[in-house]
Amino acid sequence: MREGSAGAIAVAVGVVTVGIVVGWQTTLIPMTPAYAKVGPKVFPTMVSASLILLGLTLLWQAWAGRWRAEAEGEASPTDWRALGWLGFGLVFNVALIGLLGFILASTVLFASVARAFGSRKTARDLAIAFVFAMVCYLGFARVLGINMGAGLLESFL
């Protein structure tokens, strides 16, 4: 079996699963008391059936090795360290943005993304990130008036 086809099979199974979940959730849509020629279940049923059919076709293509996993040329190995740093930045951001506020959470996110892209100057990245996040906060929250939430530093600005 060719390299990458295990991943392709997993993706195809994922598509079928989404289709099944859509179908299952469709049965949970309550029948409408309001009059409607086409009820709220018709389109969801079509989407569910299509996703299951497409997923099965993908599964067959992946199985037969007819599906090139990479769009452009030869596959390069996945850099799990880079993905790890990115994942850390994203999870940190979503977990602590409410507690620390936009500026500090974004500073950490920025620096971990920079790290994922191979930067080793973490102190410099943190400094740039902090200034960048501060400017963004002032620009968006204060000038454009978009609510960016409260936080440790935001209350002093």
Add this chain to the structure above:
Amino acid sequence: MDTLAQLANGFGVALTPMNLVWSFTGVVLGTAIGVLPGLGPALTIALLLPITYKVDATGVFILFAGIYYGAMYGGSTTSILLNTPGESASIITSLEGNKMARRGRGGAALATAAIGSFVAGTVGTLGLTFVAPIVVDFALKFGPAEYFSLMILAFVTVSAVLGNSAIRGLTSLFFGIWLGLIGIDLQTGQARFTFGILELLDGVNVIVVAVGLFAVGETLYLAARHRYGRDEILPVKDSLWMTREDWARSWKAWFRGAAIGFPIGAMPAGGAEVPTFLSYYVEKKLSKKPEEFGHGAIEGVAGPEAANNASAAGVLVPMLTLGLPTSATAAIMLSALQSYGINPGPQLLMTQANLVWGLIASLYIGNVMLLVLNLPLVGLWVKILAIPAPLLYGGILVFATIGTYGISQSPIDLILLYAIGGIGFLMRKYDFPTAPVIIGMILGPLAEQEFRRAMTIAQGDVTVLVTRPLSLTLLVLAALAVLSPYIYRWWTRARS
């Protein structure tokens, strides 16, 4: 003539100082994000959607249109000097443009790209000006059944015909339609696919999906693949003034490119890739020096760049006249219209005359601004390319957070953003196109609405879709678009 009077009125709207500022901001921002690899007009417009709460619709659409046109100009600079296309429609430009830059002819390549973009952008905008009212007259005859069939045709062409695989394109499309169905069903008031999460009752925000796919997914993909290594930025050694021979070889290519780009962009299929490929092929066939192709032929830059810009104008025809978006950018613009409570469709030219004609007039003005911004000031844009990748993508993800967290300050939206980013990563890795997700998400609920209207009028008789001649024609075209490659393959196999 009525169209000219409307256009004059549009110039009156577009030339007000405030709208000139919006247009200028748009073209500057558009050029910048066009130059930067990894940032596109769809993502930028999605990130700017929150300003629809603060600014009037005309100003916002003039801004968005400036970004849309500007990105086309900026993309060519990157593909010529860096060989990394800033956006998909510039892939062809890099074929010849980068070779020209390597031979020390970067200045001429930039000049023919910018002037060609200006010429074709203006031709395309003229086309939009005069074709749009005709399409509207035609579209006013459409009933819900025709609309539904037209949307089916657009669904099929954007997902199954363009791209590498019809199956994967359609999978993206149906995933998008499903995302669009999440939330309260407006006709019956029933909640669909909310999984008991209150935030999902209002539906999934298109900002979250666009930013998740285009910013988070793309960043994950690039980081995991190490595809951010920068090529050297080629210096511009020669003058930006084109020689007499350059002009002679360019001008026909510009007009041919415009003639190819505008109609294809205006079709319900849309897309800028097909016309750029087609224009390249035509120029190669017609060139007196075909041996130069592959080594830096100026026609190979002039034609595709012109086709690219003319098709951008073409895409606005179905968007403004039918409410039919055929690119991710147009789909997001359409959702901006909806957030103003404006119904897209053939009535738009009448009910929102100031908006539409002001927008069209601003395109003429924006094209002139872009020519000035991109020729003498090209050195400024090249400097943007010097931003190191770690800082660039760090900044992009912080912007992604602003765009999402700024909607509701809810961690649910951020979690959804990252989940869709993860899906975007897998889609990129396994070669699923992402634009059909956005188009399906915006157009899917509209298609459902038209289907219901058609069924209500026909009292539940589905055959109305095939008994009305226009509707049947559209469905036959859609079927042909999907099946013709298979029929062709079967036919050639049967003959041999």
